[in-house]
Amino acid sequence: MAHRVFIDGEAGTTGLQILERLQGREDIELVSIDHERRKDPVARGEAMAAAEIAILCLPDDAAREAVALAEGLGDDVSVRFIDASTAHRTAEGWVYGFPELAAGNRDAIAGARFVSNPGCYSTGAIAIVAPLVAAGLIAPDEALTINAVSGYTGGGKALIAEYEDGTAPPFFVYGLTQAHKHLPEITKKTGLSARPVFAPAVGNFAQGMAVQLPLHLRAGRDLAALRATLAAHYEGQQFIRVLPEGEPGARIDPTAMNGTNMLELSVHGDDRTGCATVVAVLDNLGKGASGAAVQNLNLMLGLDEAAGL
Structure with a gap:
């Protein structure tokens, strides 16, 4: 029997990408409501009551x-949730949906009622x-700067419209007040006690993302150690x-990495200069959003983790 899934907000960028990944799967039955009723709480409640996961x-x-x-x-409705918004990423009672982050995460996601997508x-x-x-290799209180650039689809419909009608600049830096909505989750989920400086930017391309961490090298923290630590942590992972x-x-x-659920890590620099840059590349709509949601959905339903990806 197919598992029943309701996408609340399927008309948005992330929802459409999830819908695309789930349509045609024989193990998934999509619960839908009429477009004109998509904001009707009665219709949405009925859809949630009919679904295993929303x-x-x-x-x-x-x-x-x-x-x-x-x-x-009521108690008869036991729908489970994957939340792709920022609302519950640091909330008590919600499992953080990053399967590869630490041992036991997959089991925690699989058994959770509430999962927050990173x-x-x-x-x-x-x-x-x-x-x-x-x-x-990094002290929790170390002063870090994280730089990143994303495709414009990460900004939602308004920013997408700016780029599509040619009114947006080819590149811009933002988040300069250091109040970006991702900072609390980055700080908490990395084990940092000091809030990093975060410098995000948007480029004139639809999808894709590169995140950079510059580091000064020191005894015990050379290029080989950085690379070996990351390789050991993610050994055997399918999507990293x-x-x-x-x-x-x-x-x-x-x-x-566009069009995939992959995240690729690389370490660059020169031990002689004492500087390194660690880089993550991912599709902001793949492993950074919709792909991750489908990966978590598969785990919660006890299915092949890579199904639809």
């Missing part, structure tokens, strides 16, 4: 309201920093790979 592709406040709506349907920038930053903190060596003069293409 995937929330909504603004933060609407995601919180959706969970409250389901909770008000953010796109957060996925790249946490993938780099968390293993290095756990291994003692660590390149064996950064190429001299390498040009990092933020679109290289």
Whole structure:
């Protein structure tokens, strides 16, 4: 029997990408409501009651309201949630949906009722920093700067429209007040005690993302140690790979993982200069959003983790 899944907010960028990955799967039955009733709480409640899992592709406040709506349907409704918004990423009672982050995460996701999908920038930053903190190569209170560039689809419909009608600049830096919505989750999920400085940017390409962590090298933290630590942490992972060596003069293409659920890590620099840059490349709509949601859905339903990916 197919598992019943409701995408609340399927008309948005993330929802459409999830829909595309789930349509045609024989093991998934999509629960839908009429487009004109997509904001009707009665219709949405009925859909949640009919589904095993609801995937929330909504603004933060609407995601919180959706969970409250389901909770008000009574004890007979046991729908589980994957929330793709920022609303619950650091909330108590929610499992963080990054299967590769630590031992036991897959089991925690598989058994959870409430799973919060990681953010796109957060996925790249946490993938780099968390293993290095756990291994003692980065101190929790170390002052870090994380730089990143994303395709414009990460900004939602308004920013997409700006680029499609030609009114947006070819590149811009933002988040300059250091209040970016991904910072709390990056700080908490990496094990950092000091909030990093985060410098995000948007480029004139639709999808793709590169996240960079510059580091000063020191005793015990050379290029080989950084690379070996990341490779050991992600050994055997299907959707995260660590390149064996950064190429001299390498040009990092933020679109290289587009259309996949892959995240690629690489370490660059020169021990003689005492400086390194660790880079994560991912599709902001793949492993950074919709692909991750489908990966978590598969785990929660006890299916092949790579199904639809």
